[in-house]
Amino acid sequence: MTSNPQGRMRRRIALAGAVCALAVTGMGLTGCSEEDPDAGTNGVGKLSPAKIQAQTRAAAGTADAVRLSGTVVAAGRTYQLDMRLKADGGSGSLTAEGASFELLRIGDELFLKADADFWDHEKDKGDGDGGEGEGGDAAADKLDGKYVKVPQGDPAYKRFSGFTDKDVLLDGLLTLHGTLAADGRHEQAGVRTVRITGDKGSGGTLDVSLQGKPYPLRLVRAGGAGTLSFSDWGKDFALKQPPQDETVDYGQQLPTS
Numbered sequence: 001m002t003s004n005p006q007g008r009m010r011r012r013i014a015l016a017g018a019v020c021a022l023a024v025t026g027m028g029l030t031g032c033s034e035e036d037p038d039a040g041t042n043g044v045g046k047l048s049p050a051k052i053q054a055q056t057r058a059a060a061g062t063a064d065a066v067r068l069s070g071t072v073v074a075a076g077r078t079y080q081l082d083m084r085l086k087a088d089g090g091s092g093s094l095t096a097e098g099a100s101f102e103l104l105r106i107g108d109e110l111f112l113k114a115d116a117d118f119w120d121h122e123k124d125k126g127d128g129d130g131g132e133g134e135g136g137d138a139a140a141d142k143l144d145g146k147y148v149k150v151p152q153g154d155p156a157y158k159r160f161s162g163f164t165d166k167d168v169l170l171d172g173l174l175t176l177h178g179t180l181a182a183d184g185r186h187e188q189a190g191v192r193t194v195r196i197t198g199d200k201g202s203g204g205t206l207d208v209s210l211q212g213k214p215y216p217l218r219l220v221r222a223g224g225a226g227t228l229s230f231s232d233w234g235k236d237f238a239l240k241q242p243p244q245d246e247t248v249d250y251g252q253q254l255p256t257s
Contacts, residue, residue: 037185041210045194049180052196056208056216057174063215063233066166070228072173072221083163084232089239090164105164106239109149110157111247116144147242149249177222178203185210188217189231198222 038045044052060066065086072079083092089105101114119140150157162168178199186193186207193207204222209215215233 038210041192042212042214044208044214045185045210049182049196052182052194052208052214053174053176053180053206055214056206057170059213059215060170060174060230060233061167063213065232065234065236066170066215066230067232067235068169068228068230071226072228073225078226079163081163084237085164085166085169086236086239087166090166091237091239092163094160094163103160103164104147104239104242105161106241108152110152110161110164111147111242112150112156112160113145113147113242114143116140119143143248145246147247149247151250173219173221173228174206174216176204176206188229191217193217 044055047055065084067082067084069082070080072081077096080095081092083090083094083103088107091102091104093100093102095101099114099118101112101118104111104113117140150160162172176196176198181197181200183195183197183201183205186195188207188209192210194210195205195207197203197205201220202222205220206216207218209217213233216230218230219228221227
């Protein structure tokens with residue numbers, strides 16, 4: 001019998017088509033379509049955008065610790081921050097209006113560490129008298145490089161403590177505005193992500209990890225209000241009281257208020 005290579009090829013193609021048809025109709029066979037983008041992931045990429053947002057907020061809320069870095073626009077000011085946060089406090093650095101300073105909160109105690117230029121700048125925003133019983137320049141020099149304990153009744157406490165409060169900060173950040181939609185698969189710092197958007201991006205975008213827990217990894221806030229990266233989810237860190245000889249406590253009011 002004479003061989004017929006073309007006939008054999010047609011039969012193989014027909015057989016392959018039948019196998020793929022079985023896969024499409026749910027017979028459990030694979031390998032006939034493109035690679036499953038959710039293979040090896042935590043599966044949140046298959047969820048609706050609303051459920052993805054809910055799950056990432058839940059994951060963030062139950063994490064013991066996190067590191068935030070990037071920019072936040074609040075009350076007309078742009079802050080550059082690099083903060084590590086957990087339930088009982090946080091520490092890190094902020095830069096605003098060209099002035100840099102460090103924040104440390106342990107429980108209800110908030111400390112601010114900055115140079116004399118920062119305190120001079122704060123004084124100029126106030127009434128300019130440098131506080132009670134002490135000249136502004138002298139106060140700034142005394143506070144230079146020290147951990148200044150911020151009284152809870154001082155305006156600076158409310159202004160800065162939110163940057164050290166994990167729950168308050170995340171609750172205020174991890175919400176997209178407008179109609180939610182999926183925006184494909186991406187990657188952040190080597191981690192596969194699914195991206196969701198609010199109002200096609202004008203309401204913000206959020207990249208959610210497809211590996212491990214569905215933690216948020218990158219947020220672009222609505223209205224140009226900043227971009228933040230999230231990392232070190234669940235990694236504990238120590239919060240230590242500053243040395244006593246490096247701490248200044250003005251009691252009920254900072255000299256710059």
